[in-house]
Amino acid sequence: MANTKAHGDNYINFEKGIWSWLTxxxxxxxxxxYFITVMFFFLIGGIxxxxxxxxxxxxxxxxxxxxxxxxxxxYNQVMTYHGxxxxxxxxxxxxxxxxxxxxxxxxxxxxxxAFPRINLxxxxxxxxxxxLAIATFFTTKIDTGxxxxxxxxxxxxxxTAMMVLAAFIMGMSSILTxxxxxxxxxxxxxxxxxxxxxxxxIWSLYATAILQMLATPVLGITxxxxxxxxxxxxxxxxxxxxxxxxxxxHFFWFYSHPAVYIMIIxxxxxxxxxxxxxxxxxxxxxxxxxxxxxxxxxxxxxxxGHHMFVSGxxxxxxxxxxxxxxxxxxxxxxxxxNWVATFYKGSVEFRSPMLYALGFMFLFAxxxxxxxxxATLPIDVHFHDTYFVVAHFHYVMVGGTLMALMGGYYYWFPxxxxxxxxxxxxxxxxVFIFIGFNVTFFxxxxxxxxxxxxxxxxxxxAYENLNxxxxxxxxxxxxxxxxxxxxxxxxxxxxxxxxxxPWGSKTLEWQTSSPPPHDNFSxxxxxxxxxxxxx
Amino acid sequence: MSTDNTVHGAHTAHVAHHFKTxxxxxxxxxxxxxxxxxxxILMFGAIFVGYAIYHNMYPxxxxxxxxxxxxKMGFVNTLVLIFSSFTMAISISFIQKNxxxxxxxALATTVLCGAIFMVIKYFEYQHKFHLGLFPGKxxxxxxxxxxxxxxxxxxxxYYVMTGLxxxxxxxxxxxxxxxxxxxxxGDFHSQYWIVVEGVGLxxxxxxxxxxxxxxxxxxxx
Numbered sequence: 001m002a003n004t005k006a007h008g009d010n011y012i013n014f015e016k017g018i019w020s021w022l023t024x025x026x027x028x029x030x031x032x033x034y035f036i037t038v039m040f041f042f043l044i045g046g047i048x049x050x051x052x053x054x055x056x057x058x059x060x061x062x063x064x065x066x067x068x069x070x071x072x073x074x075y076n077q078v079m080t081y082h083g084x085x086x087x088x089x090x091x092x093x094x095x096x097x098x099x100x101x102x103x104x105x106x107x108x109x110x111x112x113x114a115f116p117r118i119n120l121x122x123x124x125x126x127x128x129x130x131x132l133a134i135a136t137f138f139t140t141k142i143d144t145g146x147x148x149x150x151x152x153x154x155x156x157x158x159x160t161a162m163m164v165l166a167a168f169i170m171g172m173s174s175i176l177t178x179x180x181x182x183x184x185x186x187x188x189x190x191x192x193x194x195x196x197x198x199x200x201x202i203w204s205l206y207a208t209a210i211l212q213m214l215a216t217p218v219l220g221i222t223x224x225x226x227x228x229x230x231x232x233x234x235x236x237x238x239x240x241x242x243x244x245x246x247x248x249x250h251f252f253w254f255y256s257h258p259a260v261y262i263m264i265i266x267x268x269x270x271x272x273x274x275x276x277x278x279x280x281x282x283x284x285x286x287x288x289x290x291x292x293x294x295x296x297x298x299x300x301x302x303x304x305g306h307h308m309f310v311s312g313x314x315x316x317x318x319x320x321x322x323x324x325x326x327x328x329x330x331x332x333x334x335x336x337x338n339w340v341a342t343f344y345k346g347s348v349e350f351r352s353p354m355l356y357a358l359g360f361m362f363l364f365a366x367x368x369x370x371x372x373x374x375a376t377l378p379i380d381v382h383f384h385d386t387y388f389v390v391a392h393f394h395y396v397m398v399g400g401t402l403m404a405l406m407g408g409y410y411y412w413f414p415x416x417x418x419x420x421x422x423x424x425x426x427x428x429x430x431v432f433i434f435i436g437f438n439v440t441f442f443x444x445x446x447x448x449x450x451x452x453x454x455x456x457x458x459x460x461x462a463y464e465n466l467n468x469x470x471x472x473x474x475x476x477x478x479x480x481x482x483x484x485x486x487x488x489x490x491x492x493x494x495x496x497x498x499x500x501x502p503w504g505s506k507t508l509e510w511q512t513s514s515p516p517p518h519d520n521f522s523x524x525x526x527x528x529x530x531x532x533x534x535x
Numbered sequence: 536m537s538t539d540n541t542v543h544g545a546h547t548a549h550v551a552h553h554f555k556t557x558x559x560x561x562x563x564x565x566x567x568x569x570x571x572x573x574x575x576i577l578m579f580g581a582i583f584v585g586y587a588i589y590h591n592m593y594p595x596x597x598x599x600x601x602x603x604x605x606x607k608m609g610f611v612n613t614l615v616l617i618f619s620s621f622t623m624a625i626s627i628s629f630i631q632k633n634x635x636x637x638x639x640x641a642l643a644t645t646v647l648c649g650a651i652f653m654v655i656k657y658f659e660y661q662h663k664f665h666l667g668l669f670p671g672k673x674x675x676x677x678x679x680x681x682x683x684x685x686x687x688x689x690x691x692x693y694y695v696m697t698g699l700x701x702x703x704x705x706x707x708x709x710x711x712x713x714x715x716x717x718x719x720x721g722d723f724h725s726q727y728w729i730v731v732e733g734v735g736l737x738x739x740x741x742x743x744x745x746x747x748x749x750x751x752x753x754x755x756x
Contacts, residue, residue, distance in 0.1 A: 111553035114563045179570045187563040188553070213570060217578035225585070225695070233672030234691025236585060241672070242685040247588060251581055519552075 007518065010418065014518040025116035028516065030123055031102030032416070037123075038098060041089040041130065046481070048082035053440070053474040056467050060458045075457035076143035083146030084163065088170050089130050091401050092259060095266035096212070097126070097177055099408050100205045102416060104181060106509035106516060107199045109190025109525040114183040122176035129169030136162045145455065147256070150237035150248040154229050161230045164223035171216045171223075174262075178212030181205055190508070192527035199507045199531040200289050204269025207293035211258045211265070211300065219255030222248065246311050253304035261300045263397060265293050267404030268335055271357050274407050275339050277505045278354035279346030282532045285338035292331035299327050309380045318377050325375035332368055336361065351503070352426035356407025359434045363399025367392060370445070385455075388448025391441045399437060406433070406484065413488070414502050418515040419495030421487050429484035436476025443470045507531050549727040561729050568733040572740050575703075579744055582699070586692055586751060593689075599682055600689030601753060603668060605659065609753040612655050616742045619648030623711070623735045626718075630728045635718055642715040642731075645738065649708040656701055663690070670694040696748055703741045710734045 007014045011028045021029060051068070055075055060066045069075050101119065105112055113119050136142055136159040144153040144160055153160050185206050189198070198206075225236055226248065235241025237248045276283040283289065305313060305321030339361060348354070370392040374380050383389060413421050443466040448454075452463050459467065501510040508531075512521050554560040590597045626641035663669075667679045674687035714731045717723060723731055 113553075115567060116551075116553065118567075175574050179567060179574075182570060183563050183567045186566060187559060213574055214577060217574040218581045221578045221581040224699075225582070228691070228695055229671075232670045232691060232694075233687070234670050234695070235685055235688040236589070236691060242593070242688060244588070244592075247585065251585075254581075 009517060010513065010515040011518050012417075012515055023120075025112070025120050026518065027101050027105050027113050027116065027119055028416075028520075030119050031098050031100075033123055034093060034097040034101060034126070037127065037130070038090055038094055041085050044134075045082055045085035045090055046478075048078050048085065050474055050478060051078050052082060053471040055457060056459070057471040058468070059461055059464060061461075062464075069457070072457045073143060076145075076455075077141040079455060080142050080145055081137065084133065084142075084167070086397075087146050087259075087263075088133070088167055089126075091263045091397055091405075092174060093126060093170075093177075094263075094401065094405050095270065095408065096181070096205060096208055096262075097122075097173075099201075099270070099405075099412065100181065100208075100266060101177070103412065103509050104184060104202060104205055105188070106415075106512070106520055107202050107507055107531075108185065108188065108193050109508050109521065109527065110184060110188035111519050111521075112188075113180045114188055115180050118176050119180055122173040122180070125169055125173035125176065129166045129171075129173065132169065133163055133166035136166070147252060148223070148226060148248075149252075150226065150229075150243075150245040151239060153226060154238050161227040164226050168220050168223045168227075171220045174212045175216045178209035178216070181209035182213065185209075190525050190527055193508075194527075196287070196290070197527055197530050198290075200272035200283065200286070200293075201266070201269035203290040204265045204267075204272070204293045207297040208262050208265045210294075211262050211297050214301070215255045215258035215262070218251060219259075222251035222255070225251075246308070246313065249308050249311055250304070253307045254301075257304040257307065258297070258300040260393075260396070261296055263401045265296060267360070267401040268293065270404040270408040270411070271339065271360050272335075273505075273507070274353050274357040274411055275342050276532045276534070277411070277503050278349045278351055278357070279342050280349070280504070280534050281342060281346035282530075282534050283338070284341035284344075285334070286530065286532070288334050289338050292334045295331035295334075296328060299324065299331070303328060303375075306375055306380070309377055310384050322375055322377040322380075326372055328375075329368065329372050336365065336368075351410075352423060352430055353407045353411035355427060355430045355434075356403050356410065359430065360400060360403040360407065363395050363403060363434075363437065367395030367399055371396065383448055385453055386448035387444040387452045387454055390454045391444035391448060394441045394444075399441075403433075406430075409488070411503070412509075413491060414498030415509055415514050415516070417492060417495075418498050419491050420498050420502065421491030421495055425483055425487040425490070429480050429487055432476050432480030432483060434480075436473050436478075436480055439473030439476055440470050441473070443467070443473075506533055549722075557726065564729040564733060568736050572736060575737075575740055575744075579699070582692075582696060583747070583751075586696070589688060589692070590755070593683065593685065596683035596686060597689055597755070600686055600693065601755060603663075603666070604693070604753045605662070606753045608655055608659050609749050612652050613745065613749050615648050615652050615655070616745050619645045619652075620739050620742045622648065623738045627728055627731050627735055630718065630723045630731055631725055633725045635721070635723075638723075638731075639715060639718050642711055642718060646708050646711050646715065649704050649711070652704055653701065653708075656697065693752055696752065700741065700744055700748060703744070707734070707738045707741050710737065 011026055014026070021033065024030065052075070055068045057068070058065045069078065101113070139162065140158040142158045142160050142163045144156060144158070148160065148164060185198070185202060228234060229237050233241060235243040237243045237245050239245055272283060272289055303321060303325040305317055306325040309318050309321075370388070374383060374389065374392055410421060410426055413419070447463055447466050450463065452459055498514045500512070500514055503510070508525055508527070509516070511525060550557050550560050554563070622641045622644040626638045626645065629635070629638035629641060667675060668690055669687070670691040670693070671687040674681070674690055676684055676686060679686075711734055714723075714734050717730070
């Protein structure tokens with residue numbers, strides 16, 4: 001293009017200086033800015049998690065090692081920040097805002113997202129909300145848990161209002177990203193790129209964007225009402241003033257249940273890409289996988305009541321929600337079986353992104369099956385608020401989303417930075433994370449079944465051994481991520497120059513140089529076949 | 536940075552570099568604004584659900600609250616907003632016909648109507664404050680002689696719903712003023728008006744929400 005003479009030949013050196021980054025409307029640069037910020041918050045949230053596990057290493061009565069954190073209040077605060085940071089600042093924006101921003105236009109052969117300036121605005125919204133959220137840490141630290149349940153969140157003397165406003169602002173960022181993606185998918189596909197020729201990652205981002213658009217506004221108004229309730233005491237959620245605290249739970253989960261699919265559906269999209277690329281084989285059941293993303297998105301709006309089986313909602317409601325929740329298992333299983341079928345007669349290559357994909361399938365299967373268990377009304381009443389639930393959602397959120405995110409980073413690393421990473425250290429990192437994860441969270445299923453309640457900062461001696469194992473596991477995860485960080489930094493500094501298409505993938509983002517030029521493609525691609533025509 | 540003038544020969548100054556044609560940009564913008572409207576409806580939707588639940592729980596209290604509002608002021612405001620929607624709509628049609636002067640007049644009238652709405656709202660709020668009809672815990676039931684102990688809940692809804700709507704009116708006025716300035720500058724013409732149309736859609740949604748708020752708060756008793 002005409003401008004390339006005055007500028008560098010790729011998006012990274014296209015313009016120079018920090019200002020050119022802060023004012024950029026290039027989706028690739030915005031993706032990288034999200035990458036840096038989200039990784040920073042992941043570090044903070046991770047430190048909180050390690051502190052929690054350290055506190056739970058032994059019961060408080062144990063000599064010397066019993067109590068790490070000053071008291072239960074501090075534990076509650078650390079737990080709240082771990083949850084709020086990991087949910088609102090890491091896994092919700094994680095895949096769509098980083099990898100989605102970077103690869104959605106590339107994979108459909110567009111020059112950018114439909115509204116580049118709104119894309120930048122969404123990053124600033126995210127930063128404003130995140131800074132406000134972190135700022136609460138320096139006032140009165142909040143202790144409500146990330147769910148802000150009423151009436152406690154109304155009465156606790158902490159900076160809850162500030163935190164919910166922060167979440168409100170970050171929600172706007174999520175809405176804007178979703179809106180941008182939907183319009184981009186509808187309007188900016190390259191010639192020949194029909195909906196049914198889109199890579200499955202795009203289908204998953206599309207389903208996610210619908211959820212971001214439809215669910216987040218309800219969370220927004222709910223959090224706003226919570227803040228108003230704290231300031232004005234209008235009695236909408238406060239039973240003392242004639243309000244209904246359960247209404248808050250309905251509103252909250254109407255967003256927050258779809259939100260867990262905002263976290264997991266794009267992860268499934270990455271897995272589809274990884275499995276087909278490293279099996280060198282066309283994905284089995286393309287249409288089924290594509291539509292199952294939309295299926296999960298659709299069902300997700302009708303299952304929020306399963307968070308409320310013991311909240312006092314009617315038994316009939318509980319039973320209906322129980323059955324509706326089990327429906328989620330159907331499209332999810334469709335994806336699983338199709339992935340497994342893709343391996344059949346493929347030339348499977350165990351590169352580190354593929355290891356993460358396999359890790360995902362193993363962990364997500366456990367997370368998913370325990371999800372169906374918890375959807376079963378009578379079982380949930382027994383397991384409610386125990387470590388069984390904690391183990392379940394970590395298997396889904398960490399074992400699922402984070403595994404996919406890591407796999408996606410390694411897969412697209414050569415494209416994003418134009419460098420190759422060290423395969424050996426990436427594999428070592430995977431082994432530590434995978435084993436560490438299971439060591440940390442599998443014992444929590446047993447602890448939950450034994451009756452250990454979640455969110456407590458102390459426990460009876462009977463739970464001690466399993467908690468010790470769990471804490472040791474958290475150190476293994478730490479080692480894994482440190483090795484992963486080393487791999488990324490080493491790759492950035494000293495990695496070999498990446499070729500255009502190191503994995504032999506068929507999707508469009510690999511058909512342009514690494515890293516891509518400012519306008520993504522030097523010649524606009526014309527698509528004549530589906531995304532995975534390997535053989 | 537629209538360097539690529541070759542594609543379809545349609546690349547003019549108002550088409551951003553990542554769009555191929557003006558039509559593609561127009562339809563993208565239009566879809567974007569409609570999706571944004573959807574989020575607005577969902578956001579207000581939740582608060583309407585809250586209203587419905589509490590109205591059902593405390594019908595007599597809501598009746599008492601509604602009876603202390605002045606429906607005449609609300610009615611005048613409804614007319615003002617409906618008229619402003621009309622002037623907003625014709626401004627776009629003027630721009631499409633390249634009659635910028637008339638469009639500027641129509642946009643200015645729309646902003647003026649928004650201002651009239653806010654002034655009337657201001658007097659309503661002031662009157663309520665004067666009577667001690669504050670939201671939530673600030674409403675002293677004994678002082679205002681209310682029959683229902685939780686009348687503050689009704690006024691909580693009243694102030695949150697009309698307040699959130701009022702913020703949207705102010706935002707809309709700002710956006711329309713921005714369109715007005717750009718129209719004077721000559722940015723919009725028969726080939727390019729999507730920005731005004733988008734702002735117009737926003738304004739219509741804001742009016743539409745008021746059309747629901749008015750009967751729910753003032754008339755249903």
